[in-house]
Structure formats: C-alpha cells, structure tokens
Amino acid sequence: NAGVTQTPKFQVLKTGQSMTLQCAQDMNHEYMSWYRQDPGMGLRLIHYSVGAGITDQGEVPNGYNVSRSTTEDFPLRLLSAAPSQTSVYFCASSPVTTDNEQFFGPGTRLTVL
Amino acid sequence: GQQVMQIPQYQHVQEGEDFTTYCNSSTTLSNIQWYKQRPGGHPVFLIQLVKSGEVKKQKRLTFQFGEAKKNSSLHITATQTTDVGTYFCAARGSARQLTFGSGTQLTVLP
Numbered sequence: 001n002a003g004v005t006q007t008p009k010f011q012v013l014k015t016g017q018s019m020t021l022q023c024a025q026d027m028n029h030e031y032m033s034w035y036r037q038d039p040g041m042g043l044r045l046i047h048y049s050v051g052a053g054i055t056d057q058g059e060v061p062n063g064y065n066v067s068r069s070t071t072e073d074f075p076l077r078l079l080s081a082a083p084s085q086t087s088v089y090f091c092a093s094s095p096v097t098t099d100n101e102q103f104f105g106p107g108t109r110l111t112v113l
Numbered sequence: 114g115q116q117v118m119q120i121p122q123y124q125h126v127q128e129g130e131d132f133t134t135y136c137n138s139s140t141t142l143s144n145i146q147w148y149k150q151r152p153g154g155h156p157v158f159l160i161q162l163v164k165s166g167e168v169k170k171q172k173r174l175t176f177q178f179g180e181a182k183k184n185s186s187l188h189i190t191a192t193q194t195t196d197v198g199t200y201f202c203a204a205r206g207s208a209r210q211l212t213f214g215s216g217t218q219l220t221v222l223p
Contacts, residue, residue, distance in 0.1 A: 035213075040122065042201060042213040043156070050209070058210060090155060097209055099144060101158040 002026050004105035006091050012111045013081040021076040021108050023091030029103070031094045032074040033058070034066065036087040037107075043090065049074055050097070081112045115140060115206045119214030127222050132189040134217035136202035145178060145185045146203045146211070156201060159187075192221045 007022045025032065033048035045058030049068040063085060065077040074093075078085060089108045094100040118137045126132050136145065144163045148156040160169055162178035162185060169176045175188045185204075189196055199216040206212070 033211075040215060042119070042215040043203075044213070045210055048210065059212075092156075099161075099205065101161065102146070102148075102156075102203070102211065104155040104157070107155050 004091055004093055004103050006089075006105035006108050008108060009106065010109050012113065013078075014113050015081060015083060017081050019078050019081065021078070021089055021091075021110075023074045023076065023105060024072050025074075025091075025093040025103070025105075026072065027093065027095075027103065028071060029093035029095050030071065031097055031100070032068065033092050033102075034064070034074070034076045035090045035092065036060065036085075037090060038087050046076065046089075078110075083112045086110060086112045115204065115210075115212045117202060117204045117212050117214045119202055119217060121217055122215065123218050123220070125220045125222060126192050128194060129191050132192050132196070132219055133186055134200050134202075134219075135184065135186050136204065136214050137184045138204055138206070139183070140206050141182050142204045142206055143182075144205050146205075147176060147185075147187055148201045148203060148213075149198050150201065150216070151198045154198075189219075192219070194221050194223055197221050 004025045030051045034046040035043040047066040049055045091105040092102040146161045147159040150156045166180045167178040173190045177186045199218045201216045202214040203211045
C-alpha cells in the first residue's frame with residue numbers, strides 16, 4: 001500500500017493562476033480531507049468528504065474547490081491563487097469518520113508570488 | 114466553530130527532562146487524538162482518547178483525557194532527541210470535523 005499520496009511536492013504560482021493539488025489513497029477509506037498548515041496556527045480544515053459524491057466545507061473553504069468522483073481521489077482546486085494561500089497543504093484519509101486515525105499524505109508546499 | 118487551545122507553543126528541554134503539553138476546550142469533546150509531526154514531515158497519529166478520565170501509556174508517553182472531557186495532556190518522561198517535533202491535539206466535538214490545536218514544538222537539547 002502506498003497510503004496517501006500527494007502531488008506535486010512543491011509548487012510556485014503567480015497571483016491569479018489556478019491549479020489542482022492531487023490526493024489519492026489506496027486504503028479504500030471513505031473519509032478524506034484537506035488541511036492547510038501555517039506557522040503557529042496548527043492545521044485548519046479546508047474541505048472534507050465522507051464518501052464519493054459527497055463533500056462539505058471546513059473552517060477555511062474560501063478560494064478552494066473540491067470534488068470526489070471516486071473513493072480514491074480527492075483533488076483540491078485553487079481557483080485564482082492569492083499570496084494568502086501560501087502554505088503547506090496536507091491531505092488526510094480515514095476509514096469512516098474522524099473517530100478513526102487520520103492518515104496524512106506527505107504534503108504540498110505552495111508558494112504564491 | 115469549536116476551538117482548541119494548546120499550550121505551550123514552544124518547549125526547550127534538556128535531554129532526560131520531562132515534557133508536557135496541554136489542550137483545552139470550552140466545550141465537551143467526543144474524543145481527542147494526538148499527533149506528532151517531525152520537522153519537514155507530516156502528522157502521524159499517536160493515540161485516541163474517548164472515555165472520561167482515560168489514561169493511556171505508550172512507553173515513555175502518557176496521555177490523559179479530563180474527567181469533564183474538555184481537556185487533555187501528553188506527558189513525555191525522560192525526553193530523548195528522537196522526541197523532537199511538534200505535537201498536536203485534535204478534538205472532535207458534536208460535528209464530524211476534527212479541530213487541531215496550534216501545536217507544541219518540542220526541542221530536545223543533547
């Protein structure tokens with residue numbers, strides 16, 4: 001099992017550009033989520049999904065879109081990048097809900113100029 | 114939304130000293146999880162506490178969940194250089210979402 005994989009590992013964008021951060025898991029987990037990590041602020045939930053076709057907003061959803069067409073994949077789209085979106089982004093998955101251990105991917109370090 | 118306060122933000126200890134980090138919530142929690150993140154790495158699950166007053170141990174690590182299920186602590190006995198990293202609590206209230214504390218960054222001086 002590869003676990004949770006994320007691509008790319010690093011990305012530099014210019015303000016206004018769009019891009020998609022990829023996340024995939026091979027553990028057949030129903031619950032997947034995206035977090036951003038900023039210094040001194042812990043991890044903040046952007047969007048989450050409890051299963052294919054179902055997504056919901058977290059604490060900081062503005063400027064981001066998600067979709068869940070398959071159990072395995074949960075891409076995060078930045079619609080029009082802003083410097084405030086410079087952060088490290090982590091995808092996580094768990095078998096059913098947040099009552100289970102969250103498995104994190106290695107992260108994507110994004111810089112928006 | 115739910116907030117989880119974690120203190121201290123930073124802790125420097127001499128190798129062999131003990132270390133404790135605390136998490137506090139103003140609301141009753143369903144459960145609380147603890148994660149460790151090594152420098153440059155991703156969070157890794159350590160443990161989950163569910164019951165009021167629960168205490169769990171993993172070698173030198175002791176985890177506690179308060180009687181009122183509003184606070185939790187992680188205590189490391191006799192720290193080692195391998196303990197370096199940031200420790201996060203993550204709490205679930207009535208909603209499905211996990212709320213992470215801001216983390217405690219532990220530095221262990223040899």
